[in-house]
Amino acid sequence: MMDQRELEARVKALNKSISANEPASNALSLLKTLKDDANPTEEMLRATRAGVLVGKLRSHQNKEIATAATQLVSKWRKLVEQEKASKAKLAKSGTPASSGSPVSAGASSSSAPAPAPAAASSSGASKTYQGDPEKRRAETDKVDTNRTKSDTRNNCIKLMYNGLAYRSTDHQDVVLAKAVAVEDAAFRMFGGDEKHKEYPKKIRSLFQNLKNKTNAELGQRVMAGDIPPDRFVKLSDAELLSAEQRKTNELYEKENMKKAQVPMAEKSVSSEFKCARCGEKKVSYSQAQTRSADEPMTTFANFS
Structure with missing residues (x-):
């Protein structure tokens, strides 16, 4: 089940998809995920404004989007009613109920929260991971990364989880x-x-950079929100490198340029000279030294 952060991320993605006039299939996919996986509480809906944003889509010009939004709002409304009924029942029995402000008129008509998942989204998200952060994986964290109906996408989510969890102390949710x-x-x-062939390729590239031991700050910046997801996926290979990696690469490039220039410099030096008087070619001093002792050698006297 989605926690508050994930719900907020999905609703923002849905809103951006609609605002950018992306293909309807994108919005429909997000709406389906929200319907299948999101059972938000009244508090979560109020905090994320998910009900208001989804409710507006009921009048969308695309009939499929409008229908999907209407069905999602209907589901959430029923969940809100169930939550309120449960609170009323607890109140009658004398059992303290969790406090929660009533949903605003706009939110109640366009959304409906549900009981919070067992692994409380409010308290669970504030906890930190207690195990070895360098050995974290979806399997060891006992996290279900199957959040869509697509095996390909679920595998990409799992890969991304493994990359972000590495060396992180953030809670699994x-x-x-x-x-x-x-x-x-x-x-x-x-x-x-x-x-799209570039889609899994990009996910693998991000994963490899997150798992790079010399690039610990990358995962920290993504988890902290310094690098938003939309920007993160657009970074080039060079931009994903750490400052230390970029500095090392620059040193290598300079060293390679120096090595490439040495042979050219050596070739430009002639091993022969011409006499200023007669124009006769003479060998250089260093070349003359390599001759055998019994071989006649032209001295520098011949150059004058």
Whole structure:
């Protein structure tokens, strides 16, 4: 199930997809994921404004998007009603219920929160990872990375999770939300086509850079939000390098340029000279030294 961060990331991605007039399939895919995986609480919906944003799509000019948004709003509304009924029942029985402000009119008509997942999104996300951060993987963290109906996309989410979790002490839910957001950004960047050859290639490139032991700051900056998912997936190989790596590469390039220039300099020096008087070619001093002792040698006297 989605936590608050992941819900917010998906809704933002949906909003951007609509604003940028991307293919309808992108928005439909995000709406389907929200319908299948999101059971937000009333508090989560209010904090992310997910209900308001999705509710506006019910009047979208694309009928498929409008229908999908209407179905999602209907599901969330029922969940909100269930949550309120549950709170009312607890109140009657004398059991303290968790406080929560009622959903605003706009939100209640366009969204509906659901009971929070067992692994509380509010408290779970604030906890830190207690194991060895250098051995983290989806398997060791016991995280389900199957967030879509596509095996290809799920594998990419898993790969991204493994890269972001490496050396991170963030809670599993936080890392998963970020991995989903990054994969979604890459998926949208290549037209929402999982068969696009550059899509998995980009994910592998990001993973390899995240796992690079000399580039620890990259994962930290992505997790901290310094590098948003949409920007992260657009960075070139050179931009993904750490400052230390770039400096090392520059040193290598300078050294290679020096080595390349040496043979050219040697070839430009002639091993022979011409006498200023007669024009006769004479060997250089260094070349003359290599001759055998019994071989006649022209002295520098001949040059004058």
